[in-house]
Amino acid sequence: MKHIAESTVRRLSLYLRFLEEGEARAQDTISSGELARLGGTTSAQVRKDLSFFGSFGKRGLGYHVKDLIEAIREILGLDKTWPVVIVGAGKIGAALAQYRGFSSRGFRVVGVYDRDPARIGQRLDGLTIRAESELERDIAKLKAQIAVLCVPSEAAQVLLDRVTKAGIRAVLNFAPSPLRVPKGVALRSVNMATELEILTFALTNRIEGGPR
Amino acid sequence: MKHIAESTVRRLSLYLRFLEEGEARAQDTISSGELARLGGTTSAQVRKDLSFFGSFGKRGLGYHVKDLIEAIREILGLDKTWPVVIVGAGKIGAALAQYRGFSSRGFRVVGVYDRDPARIGQRLDGLTIRAESELERDIAKLKAQIAVLCVPSEAAQVLLDRVTKAGIRAVLNFAPSPLRVPKGVALRSVNMATELEILTFALTNRIEGGPR
DNA sequence: CCTTGTGAATCGTTTCACAGCC
DNA sequence: GGCTGTGAAACGATTCACAAGG
Numbered sequence: 458m459k460h461i462a463e464s465t466v467r468r469l470s471l472y473l474r475f476l477e478e479g480e481a482r483a484q485d486t487i488s489s490g491e492l493a494r495l496g497g498t499t500s501a502q503v504r505k506d507l508s509f510f511g512s513f514g515k516r517g518l519g520y521h522v523k524d525l526i527e528a529i530r531e532i533l534g535l536d537k538t539w540p541v542v543i544v545g546a547g548k549i550g551a552a553l554a555q556y557r558g559f560s561s562r563g564f565r566v567v568g569v570y571d572r573d574p575a576r577i578g579q580r581l582d583g584l585t586i587r588a589e590s591e592l593e594r595d596i597a598k599l600k601a602q603i604a605v606l607c608v609p610s611e612a613a614q615v616l617l618d619r620v621t622k623a624g625i626r627a628v629l630n631f632a633p634s635p636l637r638v639p640k641g642v643a644l645r646s647v648n649m650a651t652e653l654e655i656l657t658f659a660l661t662n663r664i665e666g667g668p669r
Numbered sequence: 670m671k672h673i674a675e676s677t678v679r680r681l682s683l684y685l686r687f688l689e690e691g692e693a694r695a696q697d698t699i700s701s702g703e704l705a706r707l708g709g710t711t712s713a714q715v716r717k718d719l720s721f722f723g724s725f726g727k728r729g730l731g732y733h734v735k736d737l738i739e740a741i742r743e744i745l746g747l748d749k750t751w752p753v754v755i756v757g758a759g760k761i762g763a764a765l766a767q768y769r770g771f772s773s774r775g776f777r778v779v780g781v782y783d784r785d786p787a788r789i790g791q792r793l794d795g796l797t798i799r800a801e802s803e804l805e806r807d808i809a810k811l812k813a814q815i816a817v818l819c820v821p822s823e824a825a826q827v828l829l830d831r832v833t834k835a836g837i838r839a840v841l842n843f844a845p846s847p848l849r850v851p852k853g854v855a856l857r858s859v860n861m862a863t864e865l866e867i868l869t870f871a872l873t874n875r876i877e878g879g880p881r
Numbered sequence: 882c883c884t885t886g887t888g889a890a891t892c893g894t895t896t897c898a899c900a901g902c903c
Numbered sequence: 904g905g906c907t908g909t910g911a912a913a914c915g916a917t918t919c920a921c922a923a924g925g
Contacts, residue, residue, distance in 0.1 A: 460915095461870075461874070462915080462916065463867060464916075464917095465916090466866070466867050466870045467863060467867065469870075470860075470862070470863040470866045470867070471847070471863070474845075474846075488883090488884065488885090489884075489885070490884080495847070496847070497847065498917095499917080499918070500884090500885095501887095501917075501918055501919070501920090502916095502917065502918075504884090504885060504886060504887085505886085505887080505916090505917075505918090507885095507886090508885090508886055508887070512885080512886070513885095514884075514885050514886080515884080515885075515924085515925065516883080516884050516885045516886080516923070516924040516925050517882080517883045517884050517885080517924070517925040518883080518884070518885085518925065519883090519884065519885080520885090532870070532873075533866050533869055533870050533873070534866075534869035534870055534872060534873030534874075535866065535869060539865075539869060541865070547764075548763070548764035548767055548768070549761075549764045549768070551760070551764070552759075552760035552761045552763070552764040553861065555760055556760070556761070556861060558845050558861055558862045559861065559862060559865065562862045562865075562866075563869075564862075564865055602872060603865065603868060603869070603872075626872055627868035627869070627871060627872050628868075629864055629865060629868060633686070633770050634686075635683070635707070635708065635709065641875070643868050643871035643872065645864050645867060645868060647859060647861075647864060648682075649765065649768060649770055649771065650682070650770045650771060650774045650776075651679060651682040651683070652841055652857055652859060653751075653753070653771065653774075653776055653815065653841060654678070654682045654745050654746075654747065654774075655675060655678050655679065655682070655857060656815060656839035656840075656841060656855050656857060657745055657746035657747060657751060657775075657815070657839070658673075658678045658681075658744070658745050658746055659839060659855035660746055660814060660815075660838055660839050660855065661745070661746030662673070662746075672893095674893075674894065676894080676895095677894090700905085700906065700907090701906075701907070702906080710895095711895080711896070712906090712907095713895075713896055713897070713898090713909095714894095714895065714896080716906090716907060716908060716909085717894090717895075717896090717908085717909080719907095719908090720907085720908055720909070724907080724908065725907095726906075726907050726908080727902085727903065727906080727907075728901070728902040728903050728905080728906050728907045728908080729902070729903035729904080729905050729906050729907080730903065730905080730906070730907085731905090731906065731907080732907090882925105883924105883925080884923105884924090884925085885922105885923085885924080885925095886921105886922095886923090886924105887920100887921090887922095888919105888920095888921095888922105889918105889919080889920085889921105890917105890918080890919070890920095891916100891917080891918070891919080892915100892916085892917070892918085893914105893915085893916080893917090894913105894914080894915075894916090895912105895913080895914070895915090896911105896912080896913070896914085897910105897911080897912070897913080898909100898910095898911085898912095899908105899909095899910095899911105900907105900908095900909090900910105901906105901907085901908085901909105902905105902906090902907080902908100903904105903905085903906085903907095
């Protein structure tokens with residue numbers, strides 16, 4: 458398959474949200490123009506994004522909402538439930554472990570891990586915080602392929618190496634340090650300070666910060 | 670000034686981090702090649718990024734670490750302290766209110782707000798959670814220009830409208846719904862589910878793409 | 882008419898390559 | 904010799920515009 462830009466995938470995720478809202482309102486079909494208006498893009502962009510993966514629409518009519526939802530779910534790999542482990546049960550890790558937005562979209566947090574004995578054994582929304590030493594065994598047992606890293610910078614690379622050796626193939630990192638991943642492992646990093654800095658750049662340069 | 674790409678600003682934020690690490694190790698100068706290696710990009714990219722804003726290097730030598738730190742801080746608007754208000758003191762809002770990565774980089778959380786009477790008055794790391802009704806008065810009094818939105822989707826647009834009317838000019842949004850901002854207000858949204866979906870897309874579509 | 886799907890054109894970003902300076 | 908700064912070339916993403924189908 459051709460290479461797909463990250464921006465395309467991000468927009469597909471957005472379209473999916475609008476489609477689900479449409480489905481909830483019993484909307485039957487939707488045009489590329491309407492999706493574009495909702496998503497702040499152009500109809501040509503919507504059609505191009507979808508056309509990478511197939512022909513889902515009907516000329517003169519638009520896209521059938523339910524069919525397109527199913528198609529995009531399959532494209533994004535959301536047609537199954539993904540077990541996710543959260544590494545680090547500090548403030549951010551604990552918040553994410555209880556975040557409803559994950560479970561409502563095909564992700565299931567199956568484990569939360571920390572090295573601090575004071576935290577191990579505490580309960581978070583139906584999950585018990587476990588010792589970091591259990592990570593390897595649990596990842597194998599639970600067949601988890603996705604990890605969310607919420608540990609301090611100093612620990613991030615070591616833990617990333619450990620979880621990828623144990624079978625994790627995708628990592629969402631919240632530590633504010635750049636990480637190296639083995640080939641074949643997907644990595645995304647969210648750096649809160651960088652996000653704020655993009656805003657202060659916009660403020661000091663009086664530029665508009667576009668939607669992401 | 671010419672339009673600067675978001676990717677450029679993001680890289681500047683990254684370079685700044687490496688430069689600060691270099692400064693801590695008493696490193697005097699750094700080349701574009703070294704910055705590139707650290708940041709996973711190319712030396713030409715580093716030089717191009719910097720050249721949008723001026724000539725900071727010396728040919729044959731590289732960049733003086735301290736000077737470049739100062740220059741990038743000024744470019745990003747980090748040469749002053751920005752008061753930030755956090756709207757919504759749920760799990761994510763509370764975690765961010767206590768996040769050390771903000772305060773260590775020129776951001777000062779000056780207020781945390783919630784509408785839930787059970788939360789109002791609770792203390793978070795030296796701050797007292799205040800009533801959402803105080804937002805307008807406090808934003809004016811504290812001259813805050815940046816808000817971090819950590820409220821449920823349904824409330825996000827209403828609160829965004831309120832804070833922008835009160836003087837906020839940049840918003841970092843964690844609610845998973847698209848928002849509209851008035852002209853002249855910068856907005857960035859971080860959607861945790863979308864980040865995970867980009868990862869599941871990568872996992873699902875790893876057809877070709879090299880040996881493992 | 883309406884709207885999709887898509888080659889072609891445009892626009893923006895990254896990489897190349899080298900002149901200029903330390 | 905080493906490294907920056909920068910036009911030019913290459914690459915990639917978005918927008919245009921239109922043929923084709925409901």
